[in-house]
Amino acid sequence: MTDIQLQATWEEILKNLENSLSTRVCNNWLKPLKPIKLTTEMLELGAPNVFTKNWVEKYYLPFLTDSCYEITKAHLEISITNLESTKDTETIYPDELKQQQLKKRNTRVRTKKKATSLAQSNDLFQPTLTEAMQPPSEMTETPLPINPGDKSSLNPKYTFESFVIGNSNSFAHAAALAIAENPAKDYNPFFMYGGVGLGKTHLMHAIGHKILQKHPQKRVLYTTSEKFTNELINSIKDGTSAAFRQKYRNIDVLLVDDVQFLANKERIQEEFFHTFNALKDANKQIILSSDRPPKEIKPLEDRLCSRFEGGLLADVQAPDLETRIAILKKKTLMDNLDVPLDVMTYIASHIDNNVRELEGALTRVVAYASFKHYPVTNELAVDVLKNTITKQETTVKQVDKVINIALIQETVAKYFKLTLADLNGKKRNRNIAFPRQIAMYLAREMTDASLPRIGGNFGGRDHTTVMHAHDKIKKQYQDNPKTASVIDEIRKLITS
Numbered sequence: 503m504t505d506i507q508l509q510a511t512w513e514e515i516l517k518n519l520e521n522s523l524s525t526r527v528c529n530n531w532l533k534p535l536k537p538i539k540l541t542t543e544m545l546e547l548g549a550p551n552v553f554t555k556n557w558v559e560k561y562y563l564p565f566l567t568d569s570c571y572e573i574t575k576a577h578l579e580i581s582i583t584n585l586e587s588t589k590d591t592e593t594i595y596p597d598e599l600k601q602q603q604l605k606k607r608n609t610r611v612r613t614k615k616k617a618t619s620l621a622q623s624n625d626l627f628q629p630t631l632t633e634a635m636q637p638p639s640e641m642t643e644t645p646l647p648i649n650p651g652d653k654s655s656l657n658p659k660y661t662f663e664s665f666v667i668g669n670s671n672s673f674a675h676a677a678a679l680a681i682a683e684n685p686a687k688d689y690n691p692f693f694m695y696g697g698v699g700l701g702k703t704h705l706m707h708a709i710g711h712k713i714l715q716k717h718p719q720k721r722v723l724y725t726t727s728e729k730f731t732n733e734l735i736n737s738i739k740d741g742t743s744a745a746f747r748q749k750y751r752n753i754d755v756l757l758v759d760d761v762q763f764l765a766n767k768e769r770i771q772e773e774f775f776h777t778f779n780a781l782k783d784a785n786k787q788i789i790l791s792s793d794r795p796p797k798e799i800k801p802l803e804d805r806l807c808s809r810f811e812g813g814l815l816a817d818v819q820a821p822d823l824e825t826r827i828a829i830l831k832k833k834t835l836m837d838n839l840d841v842p843l844d845v846m847t848y849i850a851s852h853i854d855n856n857v858r859e860l861e862g863a864l865t866r867v868v869a870y871a872s873f874k875h876y877p878v879t880n881e882l883a884v885d886v887l888k889n890t891i892t893k894q895e896t897t898v899k900q901v902d903k904v905i906n907i908a909l910i911q912e913t914v915a916k917y918f919k920l921t922l923a924d925l926n927g928k929k930r931n932r933n934i935a936f937p938r939q940i941a942m943y944l945a946r947e948m949t950d951a952s953l954p955r956i957g958g959n960f961g962g963r964d965h966t967t968v969m970h971a972h973d974k975i976k977k978q979y980q981d982n983p984k985t986a987s988v989i990d991e992i993r994k995l996i997t998s
């Protein structure tokens with residue numbers, strides 16, 4: 503049989519496998535195999551590494567045998583050879599491999615125990631371990647190894663183009679872009695932190711995409727600290743630590759989300775520390791995210807904490823009103839949804855500290871409208887979201903008028919002929935700072951919103967800034983008739 507015939511037969515076998523296995527499994531595990539020899543008795547395949555060989559033998563051999571029969575109508579024995587040079591592997595992990603060979607028979611029992619005791623040392627491991635004992639899951643497994651240019655760990659929707667920049671995330675965005683342009687140059691590691699649903703994951707993926715656009719041969723892997731943990735436990739269980747290390751140390755850009763889950767997991771932290779060092783020493787880019795800064799991840803080994811802090815830290819805060827509206831506008835544009843601006847303003851002014859929830863609210867309103875064949879209106883949004891939006895955030899001063907921070911900001915901005923961006927922005931000149939303080943004062947007086955919530959709506963400002971503005975304007979209202987009449991006039995506009 504010629505090489506071309508061999509290749510064509512193998513391709514037929516592969517194509518036929520797609521009827522019984524998912525594309526992802528075929529792509530990750532079976533397509534990397536190379537046909538070496540086909541006789542009437544056997545098919546010899548080459549695996550790129552020992553891990554793939556073991557994995558395919560363990561889980562996919564019956565599928566291969568069946569598919570071979572369907573194509574060749576012969577009962578072939580499948581033999582898989584590890585194509586990776588043993589010499590090279592030994593240079594990298596001599597101890598691991600020797601140990602593996604020596605302990606081959608006992609490994610399974612002992613490593614299973616080891617994984618179990620690891621798991622028992624921390625409750626958080628319990629579901630993780632259960633998961634680890636399962637056959638490969640398409641959702642949790644990442645391919646081994648990572649191929650150059652492989653984008654499969656990245657969400658195609660999370661790009662720089664779909665990310666809205668505002669005061670709350672401009673620093674993190676600028677840093678992310680700089681790193682994407684020049685990976686492993688100035689900011690390594692890059693550590694992003696901030697509350698839930700504020701765009702950290704989105705930015706991480708955007709970096710990955712951009713790097714691959716510029717350098718299509720780079721190996722980029724996005725993962726979470728939980729996945730890292732699962733894979734490590736799996737590798738201990740299966741005696742494949744060498745393959746685990748090879749995977750994680752043989753990439754150009756490692757993006758690890760939610761590293762706060764490393765807290766309290768000593769053994770995982772140790773492995774992560776070595777992975778981190780290996781990549782850093784090889785001048786590879788590391789990007790991390792967490793819901794809190796490194797110092798607040800506890801307990802976290804000091805050496806790991808100091809490494810996390812050794813690069814660039816960037817916090818991502820809750821977006822201000824303008825950014826929230828812009829995010830909704832972008833989403834409607836991208837998803838081709840027809841939503842009036844006042845509906846977006848209503849949603850954005852009520853859901854202010856989680857973009858995921860903000861997008862969810864928009865989706866619910868649009869879905870409900872389309873399901874019922876209603877037009878998307880403010881009344882509909884109020885109705886659909888009535889259980890999501892707590893009454894605390896708004897005060898109904900008149901029977902049919904809802905007064906909220908957004909309305910106050912819009913009215914004040916209009917009165918002083920400013921843009922919302924100015925009112926909520928960073929500029930401090932008196933013709934902007936004074937209206938801003940009036941708006942903060944009115945927000946405090948006319949709604950039940952808390953000081954931090956008001957501050958968050960004014961470009962992510964601190965509650966003490968709101969307190970100061972409120973006290974100052976309150977005093978002026980009492981002492982200065984001109985200021986008092988301006989405020990009364992604005993108040994009337996708001997309630998009218």
Ligand SMILES: Nc1ncnc2c1ncn2[C@@H]1O[C@H](COP(=O)(O)OP(=O)(O)OP(=O)(O)O)[C@@H](O)[C@H]1O
Pocket residue numbers: 660664665666667671696697698699700701702703704705793829857858861
């Ligand atoms: N500035 C933004 N522009 C566009 N979309 C955004 C922005 N910020 C967040 N999102 C969207 O909000 C959703 C949640 O963002 P993401 O998952 O990145 O948050 P996160 O900070 O990683 O949260 P978590 O800590 O829960 O993982 C995503 O759909 C993301 O695309």
